[in-house]
Amino acid sequence: MDNPPLPAGARRATIVTLSRVAGVAPSTVSRALKGDTRISPETRARIGRLAKELGYTPHASARTLSSGRSGLIGLVIGASSNPFYTELLHEAVRQAAPLGMRLLIIHAGPGPIENSTADALLQYQVDGCLMTSVELPSHAAAICAANGVPVVMVNRVARMNSSAVTCDNLFGAAQLARLLLEQGRRRLAVVRTSASSSTGKERERGFLERVSEWGREPPLLFDGRSTYEGGYEMAQRIADLPPAQRPEAVFAVSDIMAFGVLDGFRLRGVRVPQDIAVVGFDGLPAAARPCYDLTTVEQPLQAMIGRALGMLQARIGNPSLPDETASLRGRLLMRGSAAMAAPHPAGSAFGSPAAG
Amino acid sequence: MDNPPLPAGARRATIVTLSRVAGVAPSTVSRALKGDTRISPETRARIGRLAKELGYTPHASARTLSSGRSGLIGLVIGASSNPFYTELLHEAVRQAAPLGMRLLIIHAGPGPIENSTADALLQYQVDGCLMTSVELPSHAAAICAANGVPVVMVNRVARMNSSAVTCDNLFGAAQLARLLLEQGRRRLAVVRTSASSSTGKERERGFLERVSEWGREPPLLFDGRSTYEGGYEMAQRIADLPPAQRPEAVFAVSDIMAFGVLDGFRLRGVRVPQDIAVVGFDGLPAAARPCYDLTTVEQPLQAMIGRALGMLQARIGNPSLPDETASLRGRLLMRGSAAMAAPHPAGSAFGSPAAG
C-alpha cells in the first residue's frame, strides 16, 4: 500500500519502519534481530546494520503484550535501616542488567506491602520476583503463586511456593561460636532478634548448637529489635549486669546490631575485645571500619544474587521446575573485635580514647 | 460472533471479558473504569463492581502501547556507600506508589551508566526520570532529552534539559557556619570533596561566604573522597597538625564524611566537641546515634521527593513546561558534636569513655 513510510511526526523507528526500508516483512525483522537461524545470515546482518543506523530500540510494552514476557523482575525489599539490603539491591541491579532483566521496585521499606502496591506485580507482568523483606509478604507472594510468577527469597528461608537462597547461617554462626570457644571464652551471649526473622533464628540456632556440642553452658539470650538501636540497648543491658554475670563474648545476629552493641559498650566504657569480644554476621563494608573492626561472617552476596537470578531465569524458562533452596557458605572475617588477648598495637580503634 | 466467552485456559480477565459480561463495548469499560463522566453513573458503578468480582487488573503493557504512558519512572541512583541515597530511594518508592507511579531502576551504584543500561529508558518508555547520581549521567540524560522524557535531578544542580530539586545548600551551610561563629570558634576547617559533586561545592561555598561575611580568616580546606573513609583520612590529617594550627571546628560537607571525621578523631584521642567541634550535612538517621550525636542540617527529604515527583507529573502532563529548579531549606539539628563548653552530662557519647 502507498501510505507514507514515515508519518511526518518524528516517531521512533519500529520493526515496521525497518521492514519497509529493508524490503522485508516485519516478522522477518523480528526474527532477524533475535538471531533466528531460519533467516539467512546475510539478511540478518543487513537488518542488524539497518537497526543500528536508524537507531532502532524495541518497545518493551509491545513485546510484553505479545509474548507475555516483560523482562521485569519485581523487587520487594526491606527496611532501609539495615545497609545489607542496600548492598543487596545494588548487587542485584548490577547483575540483572547484563542478563537483560530490569528491576521494578514493588516495595521498599518497613511495613507490609499494600495490596494496591502488590498489584503492580500483575499490571506490569513481572517475569519473576525477588523478595528480601522481613515481614512475610503474604499478599504479594499469593499473587505470584496464583499467577505462576516464580519467586526467590534472598536471605530468607523459602515460604510456600518460592525458592530461596541464603547464606549458610547455621554454618556461619557455628564458625563464630567455634572461634570464641577456641579462644577460651566462657560465658557467651547472643543478642538475637524478635520472632519474625528466619535468618536471625537460624543464626541463633547455629550458634547455640555449636556451644552445646562443646558441652558449654548455654549462652545468655538478649532480645532486641533488629536494628542498630536494638543492639545498642542490649549493650546497655549487658553492661548493667553485675561483673560476675557478664558474658565474655557477644554474638549479635547481624552486623547492624553488632554496631549498636559496640557503640553501646564504648559509651559504657566496656572495652572490646579485652572485656568482651563481639562478633556479628553479614560482612557489611562498615564492619571493616577501624572504629568497629568487627569479626563477622561475610555473606557471599555476589554469589547469592547470581544464584537467585539464575533460579529465576531457569523458572521463567521452565515454570514447572520445582522450588529449590540454596545455602551458600560465607567467609569468616577475623578482626579486632574478637581478637585474643592483647589488642592490636595499631589499627584497632579500641584503645582508651582519651589521653592514654 | 459466537466464540466462547472464555478460552478455557484460565486467563486473566481483560477489558474485553468485562465488556462481554456487562453487555457493553470495551471502550465503555475502559472509560467507566477511569471515571469518565460521559458514562452514566449507574453503568460506571456496575462495571466497577464487575471488575472487582472478576478480579480485573489492567495490563500496563497494553496501556503503554496504546497511550504511550507507562506509569514508570526511571531511577538513576548513586553509590551505596552513602546512606542518603538509600533514604532517598525509600522515600521515592513510598511517595510514588500512591501516585500510580512505579520506579524502574535504571542504574544503581558508582560508575557511569552503560549505554545498554540507559536504553532501558526507551525500551520501557519511562514517563520521567529521577536522577541522583554523582557522576554526570550524560548518555542517559541525552536519551531523555532527545525523547522528551522529563528529568528531575535530586540533590544535584540541574544540568541542561532537566529540572532539579535540592536542599538549600548555601543557606544550610551558612547556618552551620553561623552556629560555629557564634560559639566563638576561631580557626575553622572544611572537609570538602573533590570536584565532581555540585552539592558539595555549594555547601562549601555557603560556608565560606558566611565566614567571610563575619570578616574571619578563611577556613582551612581538606580534600577528601566523598565517603566515610574520606572523612576518616582527613581527620588523621587534621589530628596530625601541630596544636597551634589545629582548627577549632570542622565542617564536613556530608554526614557520611562527618562520621569518618568523628571516628578518626576518636581514634586519635581528639575530643569532640571539647577539642574540636564537628558539623555535617544531610541529616542521616545515623547522625542521631549517641556515638555520633552530630550537629547537622537535615535535608527535607520528604518535601524534596514530593516536589520532585510533582515536577515530573506536571511535565508528563505538559511536556512544554520549562525546566525548573527548587531549593528547599533544611532544618538545623543542634546536637552534641558542636555543643558549647561543657559536654552534656548524659546523652552525649563523648564523655571520657573509661570509668569516669
Place this chain on the structure above:
DNA sequence: TTCTTTTGCGCGAACGTTTGCGCACACGAG
C-alpha cells in the same frame, strides 16, 4: 522430468488498551 525436502521468508492474527469520531435516542423548544 517430477516429486520431495530444505531453506528463507511473508501473512495475518493475536496481545489488551486507548481514543477520535459518530450514531442513536430522548427531550424540550419552536
Place this chain on the structure above:
DNA sequence: CTCGTGTGCGCAAACGTTCGCGCAAAAGAA
C-alpha cells in the same frame, strides 16, 4: 411535526511485537 441539543454509548483503528502457519523457490533424489 421538525429541529436542535444533549446524553450515553459503540465502532474501529491504532500502538509495536510475536509466532503459528504456510508458501514459494532452490536443491537434491528418483
